Amino acid sequence: MRFAVLGAGAVGCYFGGMLARHGHEVMLIGRSTHVDAIRARGLRFQSRTVDLRLPVQASTAIEAAASADAVFVCVKSPDTQGAARALRHSLASHAMVVSLQNGVDNAAMLRAELTQPVISAAVYVASEMAGPGHLLHHGRGDLEIEDTPSSEALARTLLDADIPTRIARDVRATLWQKLVLNCAYNAVSAIVQLPLDAMPQRDALRETMRDVVTECLAVAAAEGVHFDDTPAQIVERIEAAIPGGQYSSTAQDLARRKPSEIDYLNGAIVRRGLNSGIATPANRTLLTLVKMLEARA
Numbered sequence: 134m135r136f137a138v139l140g141a142g143a144v145g146c147y148f149g150g151m152l153a154r155h156g157h158e159v160m161l162i163g164r165s166t167h168v169d170a171i172r173a174r175g176l177r178f179q180s181r182t183v184d185l186r187l188p189v190q191a192s193t194a195i196e197a198a199a200s201a202d203a204v205f206v207c208v209k210s211p212d213t214q215g216a217a218r219a220l221r222h223s224l225a226s227h228a229m230v231v232s233l234q235n236g237v238d239n240a241a242m243l244r245a246e247l248t249q250p251v252i253s254a255a256v257y258v259a260s261e262m263a264g265p266g267h268l269l270h271h272g273r274g275d276l277e278i279e280d281t282p283s284s285e286a287l288a289r290t291l292l293d294a295d296i297p298t299r300i301a302r303d304v305r306a307t308l309w310q311k312l313v314l315n316c317a318y319n320a321v322s323a324i325v326q327l328p329l330d331a332m333p334q335r336d337a338l339r340e341t342m343r344d345v346v347t348e349c350l351a352v353a354a355a356e357g358v359h360f361d362d363t364p365a366q367i368v369e370r371i372e373a374a375i376p377g378g379q380y381s382s383t384a385q386d387l388a389r390r391k392p393s394e395i396d397y398l399n400g401a402i403v404r405r406g407l408n409s410g411i412a413t414p415a416n417r418t419l420l421t422l423v424k425m426l427e428a429r430a
Contacts, residue, residue, distance in 0.1 A: 137198035140207035143260040146268040150178040155294040161191045170266030180270040210397035217246035236397040253279040255311040259376040272376035279304040313349040320419035322381035333372040344415040355409035395423040
């Protein structure tokens with residue numbers, strides 16, 4: 134299959150790199166800083182076990198997605214609508230579009246603009262761009278994808294590329310689970326400037342995370358999404374899955390003086406809470422603090 138990755142950052146370069154390693158034609162579409170480095174030296178794909186230079190194609194032009202059989206949308210949530218409108222005139226009619234993004238609203242935004250099939254996916258990968266064209270992988274790299282007529286073939290292709298992939302029976306619940314996880318640790322890591330695995334060692338931070346999760350579960354229930362686990366159990370599960378030494382994506386954004394996705398994470402809980410009459414003071418506080426840090430940067 135021919136793949137295009139729109140948003141050649143930490144997520145896009147990981148999954149694009151894995152596909153390229155297994156012989157697929159991959160076009161990475163992103164900012165000139167990364168594109169220039171990839172064109173000159175290939176994508177540097179580094180993990181605990183490998184350090185490779187992958188000869189992938191790269192472009193700053195969204196039209197480079199025109200020949201792709203599948204397009205992975207990996208842009209930040211605030212950029213989804215603009216990306217969808219740009220893709221509208223750049224996709225083959227047979228192409229599938231896969232949202233590898235945080236939040237629960239991106240697939241709907243893509244479907245509103247595109248006629249091609251859109252597949253939601255929950256992404257679990259710890260990675261960062263350590264420099265121009267340099268992907269550093271810390272851990273995991275698995276997907277849970279929406280059950281659609283195209284999903285089984287896509288899942289087989291991903292599995293053959295050593296990307297663990299599961300078809301979710303209820304992708305809405307899966308995306309909400311990922312949203313709760315992000316709300317619990319993403320902003321906290323950014324505010325206190327601690328790696329994810331250091332946060333559970335602070336009792337006050339664990340209590341804050343539990344408060345955030347409690348509010349998230351109440352808002353989810355109001356929207357018909359229910360969790361079997363208690364907030365404390367969810368926090369414990371998050372702690373068990375956290376990779377060592379990794380900072381959250383929000384922490385990375387603030388460190389690079391880039392806008393974060395906070396409006397689509399804790400901000401989404403605050404907005405939905407207002408609509409449902411549910412108080413979300415812990416999420417609102419994290420939203421406010423991150424917005425203040427963004428403004429200062």
